[in-house]
Amino acid sequence: xxxxxxxxxxxxxxxxxxxxxxxxxxxxxxxxxxxxxxxxxxxxxxxxxxxxxxxxxxxxxxxxxxxxxxxxxxxxxxxxxxxxxxxxxxxxxxxxxxxxxxxxxxxxxxxxxxxxxxxxxxxxxxxxxxxxxxxxxxxxxxxxxxxxxxxxxxxxxxxxxxxxxxxxxxxxxxxxxxxx
Amino acid sequence: xxxxxxxxxxxxxxxxxxxxxxxxxxxxxxxxxxxxxxxxxxxxxxxxxxxxxxxxxxxxxxxxxxxxxxxxxxxxxxxxxxxxxxxxxxxxxxxxxxxxxxxxxxxxxxxxxxxxxxxxxxxxxxxxxxxxxxxxxxxxxxxxxxxxxxxxxxxxxxxxxxxxxxxxxxxxxxxxxxxxxxxxxxx
Numbered sequence: 587x588x589x590x591x592x593x594x595x596x597x598x599x600x601x602x603x604x605x606x607x608x609x610x611x612x613x614x615x616x617x618x619x620x621x622x623x624x625x626x627x628x629x630x631x632x633x634x635x636x637x638x639x640x641x642x643x644x645x646x647x648x649x650x651x652x653x654x655x656x657x658x659x660x661x662x663x664x665x666x667x668x669x670x671x672x673x674x675x676x677x678x679x680x681x682x683x684x685x686x687x688x689x690x691x692x693x694x695x696x697x698x699x700x701x702x703x704x705x706x707x708x709x710x711x712x713x714x715x716x717x718x719x720x721x722x723x724x725x726x727x728x729x730x731x732x733x734x735x736x737x738x739x740x741x742x743x744x745x746x747x748x749x750x751x752x753x754x755x756x757x758x759x760x761x762x763x764x765x766x
Numbered sequence: 767x768x769x770x771x772x773x774x775x776x777x778x779x780x781x782x783x784x785x786x787x788x789x790x791x792x793x794x795x796x797x798x799x800x801x802x803x804x805x806x807x808x809x810x811x812x813x814x815x816x817x818x819x820x821x822x823x824x825x826x827x828x829x830x831x832x833x834x835x836x837x838x839x840x841x842x843x844x845x846x847x848x849x850x851x852x853x854x855x856x857x858x859x860x861x862x863x864x865x866x867x868x869x870x871x872x873x874x875x876x877x878x879x880x881x882x883x884x885x886x887x888x889x890x891x892x893x894x895x896x897x898x899x900x901x902x903x904x905x906x907x908x909x910x911x912x913x914x915x916x917x918x919x920x921x922x923x924x925x926x927x928x929x930x931x932x933x934x935x936x937x938x939x940x941x942x943x944x945x946x947x948x949x950x951x952x953x
Contacts, residue, residue: 618786625793632800643809651809652919656926660809688911691937723811726915733911735918736937739814751811754919 643753646674649727654754660723663751664704666697668738669727675700688733693741701745715746722747812922814934839897840904841889841930843882843921844947845913847940850877850921851947852885854893858950861885876917879924886928905930910940 643660645651646667667674673681673694681687681696701722708719722742726735742750843861844851850861862878886905893902905925907918922933 615783618790622786622789622793625790625797629793629796629800632797632804635804635806636800645807645809652916654810654812654919654923656810656812656923656931658811658813660811691911728914728916730915731911732909732913732915732918732935732937735915736935739935750814752814752919753809753811756808756810 643723643725646725649725650729651725651753651755652728653757655757656754657756658751660751660753661718661721663718663721663723664701664747665723665725665753666738666742667725668730668734670729670734673697673738676704683734687737688731691733691736691740693744694737697738697741698745701742701747705746717749720747721749721751723751723753725753812919812933836900836902836904839893839900840902840906841886841893842906842908842936843886843925844943845877845907845909845917845921846943846947847875847910847912849947850882851950852882852889853950854889858947859885860951874914877920879920882921882924883927886925886930890929903930903932904934905932906934906936908936908938908943910943911937912940913937 643662643665648669648671649667664676669683671683672679673683675697678700680700681694687694705715705719709715712719724735724738724742726738739750839855842853844853844858847864849863851858852861853859862881864875864877866873867876868874890902893900907921907925909918918935925931925933
């Protein structure tokens, strides 16, 4: 049995680039089909997660929002962030969470003052207070106890914010979060 | 004299392949744009209901009366450390017992919210049949002080799935909630 000559050895890499082709200046074609398949899947996935509104709320790293199947879209409002260490209004830490804060169920005076100031600022800026100005978004950590949430909501009501929205992560009916 | 057939076709065979380069160009433009605008975590809101009273204006009196009736009849989901109840003016019913679940290495108290969905759906159906003139949307979540926020949201979620999509929150001391539920259950 004779060994195959160089000419009969199959060329596995660069299939179309045989010497004959290069010499004859034949057109070399790249196989794009598999790449197109992959891109099509990628485009469909990205179109599914496309959001024309953009991200209008900023999620803090110190918080883990609870998940919910409720579909109400979020709108840009004054935000309160609550976790087991601190209450933050519009980016400013207002009050630390300690045992005293968790002992009663009334409003938090420091928080009420800060919220009233913000509402008064809106009133002076526009000359009037609309219904939208009296809405507030609350971002609460999953581990926050009910008493703290109730105190924050009570403070919002006392300061004049009649509508309180709890921000949650949208969960699909099947149980997955968002699209990711 | 005719030439003998060689047995080979003289037709030049063209390979019929689609030109995919324009599609690739399009995809290369679309994919970075979509990657930038994709949101993998979508934030939504739960709007907490306000308690409404009867207004002074006479024109909306009937609607206001219906609303106040809804307020009077609205069910309460009661979360204690041991149990979950659902209560209406007609009475209080046990839903489930709490249990401990280990999530990310942390033991936390949780409840069977599927049972709550079932019970709340039944309550909504019974109320709608008994009072067809009223649309029932309001529900109050009454919890003890230590109940975790994610359990409250899960209870709100279960109620929303049953038709009670305007939740309110009440927090009461553990002793008073347990005393009230024990009395309601005749223990």
